[in-house]
Amino acid sequence: MKSASVKSWYLVHKWTSLISTLFLLMLCVTGLPLIFHEEIDHALGYSAEAPAMPEPAPRASLDDIVASAKARRPGDAVQFVFKDAEDPRLWLVRLGEKANSEDASAFYTYDGRTGTYLNEYPVNKGVTNFLLRLHVDMFAGLPGTLFLGLMGLLLVVSLVSGTVLYGPYMQKVQFGTVRRDRSPRLKWLDLHNLLGIATLVWFLVVGFTGVVNTLAVPVFGQWQATELAEMTAPYRSKPPLTEMGSVQKALDAAHAAVPGTELGFMAFPGSDFASPHHFAIFMKGTTPWTSKLLKPVLVDAQTLQVTDTRDLPWYVSTLLISQPLHFGDYGGLPLKVIWGLLDLLSIVVLGSGVYLWVRKRNLSFEAWLRTMQGEKEMAA
Amino acid sequence: MSAPLTKTQIWGAPIALGVLSLVGLLAALLADGIGDAASWVALGVPVVVSIWYWGRRS
Numbered sequence: 001m002k003s004a005s006v007k008s009w010y011l012v013h014k015w016t017s018l019i020s021t022l023f024l025l026m027l028c029v030t031g032l033p034l035i036f037h038e039e040i041d042h043a044l045g046y047s048a049e050a051p052a053m054p055e056p057a058p059r060a061s062l063d064d065i066v067a068s069a070k071a072r073r074p075g076d077a078v079q080f081v082f083k084d085a086e087d088p089r090l091w092l093v094r095l096g097e098k099a100n101s102e103d104a105s106a107f108y109t110y111d112g113r114t115g116t117y118l119n120e121y122p123v124n125k126g127v128t129n130f131l132l133r134l135h136v137d138m139f140a141g142l143p144g145t146l147f148l149g150l151m152g153l154l155l156v157v158s159l160v161s162g163t164v165l166y167g168p169y170m171q172k173v174q175f176g177t178v179r180r181d182r183s184p185r186l187k188w189l190d191l192h193n194l195l196g197i198a199t200l201v202w203f204l205v206v207g208f209t210g211v212v213n214t215l216a217v218p219v220f221g222q223w224q225a226t227e228l229a230e231m232t233a234p235y236r237s238k239p240p241l242t243e244m245g246s247v248q249k250a251l252d253a254a255h256a257a258v259p260g261t262e263l264g265f266m267a268f269p270g271s272d273f274a275s276p277h278h279f280a281i282f283m284k285g286t287t288p289w290t291s292k293l294l295k296p297v298l299v300d301a302q303t304l305q306v307t308d309t310r311d312l313p314w315y316v317s318t319l320l321i322s323q324p325l326h327f328g329d330y331g332g333l334p335l336k337v338i339w340g341l342l343d344l345l346s347i348v349v350l351g352s353g354v355y356l357w358v359r360k361r362n363l364s365f366e367a368w369l370r371t372m373q374g375e376k377e378m379a380a
Numbered sequence: 381m382s383a384p385l386t387k388t389q390i391w392g393a394p395i396a397l398g399v400l401s402l403v404g405l406l407a408a409l410l411a412d413g414i415g416d417a418a419s420w421v422a423l424g425v426p427v428v429v430s431i432w433y434w435g436r437r438s
Contacts, residue, residue: 166394171384175393176433191434197394198430201401202423288412324409331408331416338420341427 013161020154030135048109048118050089060115062248069093082265099270149214155207192352209322231308232275254281254297257306269301
């Protein structure tokens with residue numbers, strides 16, 4: 001490769017990294033405990049446990065569970081109902097001050113077999129919530145999220161340019177070489193390259209899917225404005241819903257409409273994911289892949305008839321598949337541990353990058369090129 | 381001065397690690413059980429390789 005084009009890639013790598021590194025370090029550091037948020041929540045007693053019970057266990061009616069949740073906060077509205085991701089015996093009910101309030105007012109856990117109230121998951125409290133807010137939007141709402149998405153895009157460019165530079169850097173250096181006896185700078189440059197190239201594909205995928213996740217609000221907004229609006233168009237001029245029918249029957253109707261699926265989550269009438277007149281019941285498949293995807297079933301909240309069901313458009317499915325690939329929560333605890341180790345290695349790549357920049361700030365590109373190819377160090 | 385390494389010598393290991401990482405990322409997404417185990421092994425390799433060369437005394 002020509003020295004001039006190496007220099008351009010060098011400058012791209014330097015500037016994309018310099019702008020984004022501090023934010024990426026924050027994301028990697030807050031992301032590390034978030035990989036284990038379920039285990040942490042459990043250890044802190046935030047999440048409930050299903051008591052042991054002989055099989056076959058009974059099944060409670062969702063109507064009783066929803067009625068009990070409403071009775072606990074009579075002024076509030078039920079927004080969503082879903083099963084616990086780890087333990088399908090548990091049901092979670094999310095309430096808000098209004099059906100379409102952005103923030104939840106309470107999260108109640110119920111035993112899905114007996115309908116017994118188990119506990120209240122703390123909303124907007126605790127260390128994992130603090131880390132999550134930092135990680136998702138730095139307490140700055142959607143603009144914060146989109147800004148972090150931009151930093152993620154810079155990471156992708158930085159990883160690509162770093163990979164291009166790996167070629168000329170390794171011209172005379174065997175894979176895995178760490179020259180630890182020359183100077184700390186050379187040692188950390190070697191390590192930066194080794195760990196950077198070894199974790200490259202993982203870091204690219206986690207970075208890119210992170211960027212996709214920052215687009216969740218606009219992505220669902222687009223779906224609501226187009227497909228959901230289309231599906232509910234016949235109801236636009238109808239008077240407001242006065243009496244809501246049976247939640248359990250609505251769910252049963254969705255099951256009958258899309259056999260062989262399970263409940264992903266159920267959005268109540270008036271909430272952001274439903275319409276003022278419908279339950280929107282999002283069904284998921286039963287294989288590892290299809291369980292990450294959702295199929296919305298619209299059920300008239302009064303007559304409990306299924307009015308429409310169709311697959312989500314590609315851009316929502318892309319978002320849904322990006323979530324596990326970013327979180328690392330789809331292959332059991334061992335995968336989470338590996339995710340954590342790769343995250344730690346990425347922190348070393350980012351940190352060594354900062355260190356190298358600090359150490360060679362007054363070095364010309366040409367001097368860097370010489371050390372890069374090992375000549376100066378070899379002669380020393 | 382030693383001769384420059386060939387493209388295969390430079391890119392062989394990085395490409396192998398990249399392919400393994402992709403396999404690991406997808407395996408658990410496509411299958412339970414054996415898919416999970418395959419993802420642990422495949423994604424574990426880049427971690428082990430990193431730590432091995434980092435800790436190695438030349």
